[in-house]
Amino acid sequence: MPPNSSAIRTTIDRYLDRHPDERDALAGLLAALDRPGDVTARTTLPGHVTCSAVVVDSQCRVLHIRHRATGGLMLVPGGHVEPGDRTLLAAALREVSEETGIAPGALCLTPQVLGAPLDIDVHDIDASPSKGEPAHHHYDFR
Template identity: 80%
Template sequence: MPPSSSSIRKTVETYLERHPGERDALAGLLAALDRPVDVTARTTLPGHVTCSAVVIDRRCRVLHIRHRATGLMLTPGGHIEPEDRTLVAAALREVAEEAGIPPGSLCLTRRTLGSPVDIDVHGIDANPSKGEPA
């Protein structure tokens, strides 16, 4: 079962304790978390929650994946799946799927446990091949 809106809200509020100046930018996300819908479902529009991971190696290099559709260089990430019990689990699964790095090969930093490094709200182009609007 994917994370609930209330657990995602708790994560967002923890993030906002560290970054109070971002509350206005995240107002739409907070409003979406109050709606009676599954905010993790890719079919929930006008938007839904996805997860990414920042993977940094011992030489301080950051892993980026070239997105096939856009050509953009992005950190590994994507949609939350029904089997993802937490946001962190979703991010770790995406790293494994996109980069082939198993979760057991990664370690979470103490500083970021319980709070995301960043929360971003942005538009996505339509994907007609999947029937997904912008």
């Protein structure tokens, strides 16, 4: 079962404790949490939660992959939360594994940032008529 709105709000509160100047940018996400429904479901509009992972190697290089869904943009691994993801971190780790083949156990999680995401990015997603999806927002927890 994906994380519920209360758990996501707690994560956002921890993030905003470190980045209070981003509260206005996250207003749409905070409003979405007040509405009924699952804010992690890809059918939740006008926007829903997604998760990405910033994978950094010992030489401080950041892993990027070419995302087909974005027309080939080079992005960090990430995507939609799935029903089996119990936490946002679990969703991010699953996405890394699916998109890169790197097993979650092969990654070293940074203890300093486990309590809150490094970044919560709000970005627009173009409509996808072939998927029957209108334009919407991704609230991407990284």
